[in-house]
Amino acid sequence: MIPKFDKIHNRFKLNEYHFAQDDLKEVAYSYIKEGLPYEKKVGDFINNWMDDSPLITIQSSGSTGAPKEFHVEKQAMVNSAISTGDFFKLKPGDSALHCLPINFIAGEMMLVRGLILGLELDVVEPKSKIVLTKDYDFAAMTPMQLENSLDTIEHVKILIVGGAPISKELVAKIQHISTRVYMTYGMAETLSHIGLKKLNHTTKKNAPYRTLPKITVSKDDRGCLVINAPRLSQEPIVTNDLVEIYSETEFDWLGRVDNVINSGGIKLLPELMEAKIQDQMDRRFFFASQPDPTLGEKVILVVEGDSNVVEPKVFEALDTYEKPKAIYNIPQFEETSSGKVRREETLTKLLKM
Template identity: 50%
Template sequence: MIDTISYQNVHNLFKLNGFHLNRNDLCRVAYSFIKEGEEFEKSVGDFILDWFDAKSYIEMNTSGTTGTPKLIRVDKQAMVNSAIATGDFFDLKPGDKALHCLPTKYIAGKMMFVRSFILGLDVDFVAPSSHPMLQNDSKYDFVAMVPLQAQNSLSELRNVKKMIVGGARMSSAVEKELSKLKTKVYETYGMTETITHIAAKKIGEEAFSILPNIKISQDDRNCLVIDALKISNESIVTNDLVELVGENKFVFLGRIDNVINSGGIKLIPEKIENKLSDKINSRFFVTGKQDANLGEKLVLVIEGEQQALDEAIFDGLDKYEKPKEVLYVSKFIETESGKVKRKEILSGI
């Protein structure tokens, strides 16, 4: 199936905001968005025209997940292959109703459009916002959100059958609330270089399952290496520490560049954060702060005003996992997708 669908095709069941549109219709809509649309619509118009131009690739910026942010070329046919893999994994069918509420200047927003006109989805496109389903009673088969959007849409998600959440890690509190819903909610794993997700897991599960046509391994740092032959000609080496579970699953442990070396003991912040996740109500993270004796000392950084902490919250931690200091920041610095910028926050304290 993958080899027979070209990026130049638009599925005959594709709909945008209730209207059947073919390739020429989409280009007319794109010109209208660019000329008369709101700011978020202009980036959609630019993307649609880029998609249907003579080039076989799209240029976009990486997020810096696997290194320094850079401009890369992504093959359009690879984006089609990614869309089909998503359709197979989540059992999406032509005519399924989808909601697009992500910024199109990023890969996740671009791919929601590609999935829609390649798989023949009936997509409602709305302005990206922190509460994308406000006053929307429509029923959806498939929705993609970042964690903040999911958190703000809990009461509306009763109308959604399947949802993927990506862009940043979900807090345990949000995950707990989502697990109460009938909606099938999946956390995704991926990056620009892999053309969004290459793996997903149902919330509550520990291990990610890889999508079709993906192979995984580890390098000598125990970081994930991804081989996606229909997406990238080269192996993608990440900075994500993982534990492999057979050939098709892995457990994400943490970012190698977040690892703290405290007096010769290597600590993984994400592992400690998971242990504290249901004991601290505010947003928080743990990180390493320069220390004359230890090299780095483990510190806990909490968003909000200073508060009295019960020492009992640290009872579940190992000896070396207990923070040496607790710091408070009134408001965390974060990316547009909600990722907390740990280093920038720490440098400002």
Template identity: 45%
Template sequence: MLIDFNNLNTNQLSSYTGFQNKVENFLQEWLSDKETVNVQTSGSTGTPKIFGIEKKKMINSAIMTCNFLGLKKGDKALLCLPVEYISGKMMVVRSWERKLQLIIAEPNLKPVENLNEEIEFCAMTPLQVENSLDKLHWIKNLIIGGASVSESLKNKIRGMNLGESNRIFETYGMSETLSHIGLKQLMPISEDYFTVFENVSISLDDRGCLKIFAPNVNAEVLQTNDLVEIKNDKQFKFLGRIDNVINSGGAKIFPETLETLVKKELSNEAVFIGLPDETLGQKLILVIEVDETEEVKNKISEIPFEKSFHKPKEIIFIPEIPRTPNGKVSRMELYKKITENL
């Protein structure tokens, strides 16, 4: 299914089943007289919520992304993210605003399996990218969001023989910022800092957490729980979420930082959590999505942790780490699963 927003004829929209039908339903909602659309949060950090977003602000967000990437009328894009969430809805809105040709693909783990032509734009989750490496050369501008990009995946991307015209970015954003407000290039340049869009201001609160003011998409200053390092007024580095910080024996441990280190050695999903401990307060645990083998245990034992208290007190091997519907690791569900089995 392809929707040409440069020559959109709503009378040609027919009834489909499954994902295509969901896309058409959202498009009908978008083209209606309503000033808002409903968006569902992922629920990765709490209970999923549904809230209304003004269409004009979604358009403003779309303009920022399209301008940053240099997308123009008639370019081809591919939608392979659920339209229940802001990520999928914004792909439709960007295509509508910039008059793109939008290819609709099922949002599964191999969404571009049948792609055999060059397209200018696509957004995928890290898991989708992991299963689509042989097709990335067809995509001129790829943005990866929904979860952090592992070091293992970054290394796979960097090892690919892609042309200089193929650009791959990691995104930073949330539902409240209408998808992302900044991008960090992974290929062909490898960047450490996210660069925010025009008309987006960033600052720190007294905890060292990021504050965002993006008036084009949200009138309020958004207070995050993301610990960051600010380089200048347009660039920052993500360090970890303050609500994920583990306090073990009085030492504050940032699990995301340790997970990045582990994923340089292991391609499997790895998550650090803190379990209650009478002596330490919280005991550092490493959960890995892989079968327990001597090879894996040896690799973990060789990881150069900076501090002695960064080394996990226990390693748990499980076949599957819980995730939200859009692919994010659900730390809350993982914590419940581990504690229930103690």
């Protein structure tokens, strides 16, 4: 039987303490009134979760536009939590670490998983480096947090990573650690992740994303992912993510249809081009385009920093038509709170300089 959103699991613990349902409301109120900034947000979410409304307001990350708020069913979030629990075989009493910002869906869903699955949840301040001093069965981090916390990350058995791209260099660093690390695919509209990709402990060089239980995928006539998740949404969720589909439960992400460059009639995916030279770059960058009277659109490279100088050998892995016709630099990229680059806003900022 699927639990209802208004029932807190009797095994749930928050920072090592068990609270009856009414007591938890008092804890939330205490966090709101007297807690640190991140604790106030925890209190706000718990308070809103435990009110009488079947809906709750969440906010998108803003990675593909301005952040927006929308209402979702609490029961759908419960269903998402159960799917993750089933995928990883999490059970009541398992320990979990919450070190993500609470004001976005990834952090909110960590709380819901604790409340519904009966996890013993430790909530800590969401810093860029997390110092782990005890063992956990489950945790979620951003790529930056994982990078900065490698010296103690083996205290975690299962780690999910999302919110921003993960570099090949970081993937190489985690190949021989005991922690099982998974990259997530999802968005606010899918109530956190709907797909998980193994990054280590696998014989496959590039394992595909596998969907959570009861979720299937297909693609539309643009080649973009369509998600069928009846427990999360009554209607199929149509995305702007170009994908390769291997089965109804396995896929690979190729890039955003919004970012496709049509140069001389050849369609180029910036994300795939970026992957080719990622190991050669020592700073953040992305490919974009500019209008061109001959090609229609010409490929440009935007780099972060005080110089636009890039060694020609960096582009040897690119095909001729993929190589940038111009290179621009900008001191600092526009980004989301999780560190994901906001391409369109960065380009707009660049044009104003």
